Amino acid sequence: MDSTHIKANANKHRFTKEMTYIEAKAFQDELEDEINVQRQKEGKRPFIWDMGSELTDQGISNADPESGYNVKGEREKHFAYPTHTACDEHGFVLDVVVTSGNIHDSQAAVQLVKKVKRGFLEMKHVVADAAYKTPMLTRFSSQTHVRPVLSYTRSKGKEEFLSxxxxxxxxxxxxxxxxxxxxxxxxxxxxxxxxxxxxxxxxxxxxxxxxxxxxxxxxxxxxxxxxx
Structure with a gap:
């Protein structure tokens, strides 16, 4: 499973700036509830999730408002649609999910795994890069008896300390x-x-x-x- 971008038919210089809510990640509410249940068991105060922090300043295309502004270097700025594609081990495409620009990768990944699982019940693993390495996808995969195989993420820390x-x-x-x-x-x-x-x-x-x-x-x- 991996994603790429389809360039939208929209001028990258013609857009308006709007404050919009970031699309909720898959299983976000469920995870937040689980965190607070765990904290209450420990006698600690539950978190109050600040919805205001989910606001972001986004560029909205005048010609195609549903597309998303994609930036990959100064020469690769354009409005586009993220496309998430699942293939089998031979490279044959099993299914595709196309989303608007404000949909989080984890949300699209869950949709794609659902679609492929319905068509191919024998699916046992899903392989993806680090962009899909989220608690949401891991939880969903385990619930549907699909093992996620995700790229290793280098541990972050100061060089003077033990890795x-x-x-x-x-x-x-x-x-x-x-x-x-x-x-x-x-x-x-x-x-x-x-x-x-x-x-x-x-x-x-x-x-x-x-x-x-x-x-x-x-x-x-x-x-x-x-x-x-």
Whole structure:
């Protein structure tokens, strides 16, 4: 599964600026409810989701308002329609979803997987690049018994600290193990839909890797994992 753009028959210099709401991501409401349920179990306040933060300033084409403004370098600015295509392992097209410019990739991906699954019940995997690597698509795929195979995303962090890819996830015990062989246990779910894990600061104080570890001022190591 991958996406490309079909150029719209619209002048890229003729548009108006409008404040519009970003299209909701697939399963967004369900994930937000799950986050708050988890936080309430921990005795923490639920998040109040700010809909105003979803407003964005978008360029709307005068000729084709449903298209979206696509930017890929100074020479590749144009209004276009994102097209999401699913192929089998031989390169034959199984189905296509064409959306307007304000539809999030995860929303289109869910629609496409639904369509292909209806036509090909034997489908067991969906392969896509990092643009589709969202909690929403992962959750939907697992619910429909389709395994998502998504591109590896390089761990982000400062060079002077230990790489986050050195932290090992133990799914059975729902924890992470740091390079110092210390356990990071589940703490909470943050507002960005990630599960947060923390170490025991008393053990971190005695660790030989303390100065190389990404820790807080309280000498506590943290690690983030996906909600799903």
């Amino acid at each position: 986050l890819k050195l932290y090992v996830n133990d799914e059975y015990y729902d924890c992470y193990l740091c390079p110092g062989n210390q356990e990071l246990t589940f703490s909470t779910v943050n507002c960005k839909e990630y599960r947060k894990y923390k170490s025991d600061p008393k053990k971190c104080m005695l660790c030989l890797l303390l100065n190389e570890c990404k820790t807080s001022e309280s000498n506590q190591s943290t690690c983030l994992g996906n909600v799903c």
